[in-house]
Amino acid sequence: MLIENLARLFSAIWGFVTPFALFHMAWSSLLGIIIGALPGLTATMGIALITTLTYKLPADLAILVLICVYVGAIYGGSRTAILINIPGTPANAATTLDGFPLAMQGLAGRAMGVATSGSVLGSLIGMIFLATIAPILGTYALKFQSFEFFWLAIFGIVISGHLTALEDPIKGWIAGFLGLLVSMVGQEGIHAYERFTYGTTELLGGFALIPAMVGAFGFAEVLSVMQSPPPKMAEAPRDSIFPKVADVLCYWRTIVRSGLIGTAIGIIPGVGEDIGAWVSYAAARRKSKEREKFGKGSIEGLMAAETGNNAVVPGAIIPALTLAIPGSAPAAVLLAAMFIHGLRPGPMIMVESPQFVYQVVAMVFFATLAILIYGVALSKILLKILAIPKTRLMPIVFVLCAIGSYAITNRTFDIWVMIGFGIAGYILRQMKYPMAPLVLGIILGDLMDKNLRRGLVLTDGDLTPFFTRPICLVLWLITFSSIVLSIDPLRHGLESLYHGLRSRIRPGRLKASR
């Protein structure tokens, strides 16, 4: 089995060693790094926009392009985080904590080298888990029934909502359930009844995912960027940007730990790279012998953040491939792109096209190789691109948002969908509602809808299997405890109930002991 899987992996890697594939890898990785480096352009927005440029490509090359953009964007954001203290993407927010102080100490080059080595190693650790866990999870997912899939959808929404809005989880859950509500629009999948369409033929298929994403991440981002004052100009680093082997050897424990944390966070539905970086950073700080350096220019802290966020990328692809449930917002767009290109990620992937799983592993491998090469070679060109004023970049980004939304089905209606989701996304973001659960909700709505109803029909309305099957039990317990422990009145109620029970039991025990 292992030999067979290794053979598949090498065959997938060899399959991409063609001039055409290498050309696509080269431009898409570079574009990803540029997208990530430009403040305001996120990985999700980049993948959503580039998806519209891949319609005519064969499926494997299209996904290769998107994965290169994804890996590149998460890495590219570290440049701005280090040089101007502004995270290029939300995933690089933790990078600013130590990256910018290092740049202020005249060590911008070293910081960029650390970011490169951290990102490369994080991606590689995640890639190893993608190659090993995805086939196992894919085979295990075949045992899932409607009950498990229903809870998996709810679990994804609740956990994603909780972790992406730690200060106010209720907003994360609202965003997730709003996403589920959006997915209810259109013809439903069991009786073909048209829900919330009001006779509009354009809404029969529901809101198209790519225009909605382009709006929520593209147009909303354009509005946010134009509202904010122009960022500072970046200065070229004066020291070497080559990654140092000594840094890797010195902090190998941090690298492995952050890689594991990043991958694990990636696997949790809809959580994403930013949380991966923060959790890795916090863990590194807790375990570090140089804790006092954190926040003041710690190499270890920077290494942890950059390893953590890039390890999330392959981690987030694992549930997307095997369960059709994305691990992050960019992975959600990637999943949508896979469906557009006729691929069928989900529990059947290891039965129908096991080779594709290894092709994805190979894609991550090549994307990682590309960021290593660009990370070392292209620092000055990137600085010139960073100098492009937003007043010239944003209109072009919006032109791509509009034509990209239109080009999928040649409908001007989709341009309006993009505008609508853009405005809604901007307002929600201003009110601190995270976008990842919203996107996850839109993706998981259909899965939840079909499986809840199927499950209820199978059991003739009996809810017991939804709560007693082993996986369901674990999922609903985590889901409910996450909600109950986060809502103050419910938590207080539970606490008083617990204390009440305890005080009743204690006198009883006392009597018994006497």
Added chain:
Amino acid sequence: MARADFVTGWVLILLSLYVIVESWRMPRLEHLKVHPLSVPGIVPAFIGSVLLFFGIILVIRSIRRGGHRLGLTREGFRRIFDEPGNRRLLLTAFLCIGYAGFLIGTIPYWLATGLFVWVFIVLFERDRGTGFRVQKWRLVTAAILALISSGAVTLVFERLFLVTLP
């Protein structure tokens, strides 16, 4: 934020009530002998109920934090519109919606795109303090950028991706 939460909470309550009522009104498909638990309205009603629960929590929480005192004044609105960032936001929204919602499909795509990019750059890079020469140069630069971007996007989508442009 408490005031925003108060308003959002009410919007959520109204939206969820609407969703629940609409779900209730959806057909039960008895004539097709459909299982009563697989009817189309059951899941939207479930989602509506959860959103109603969260909406109520949001309203109660915001009232406790004093969010129900909205304190809407004309002066407050004026201050919002006077803020430079908000002005830039409104101008961006106006230009983007005008281009994507109304200009596309009304005039040829390349012209609409070129015009949008040019107007966007000119309006955001205008500087009253600078002389005519500098201003003229900016207009020309914006025109060159508009021509290049409009031409490139039109060519790529029309010729390479064979998209019938609006």
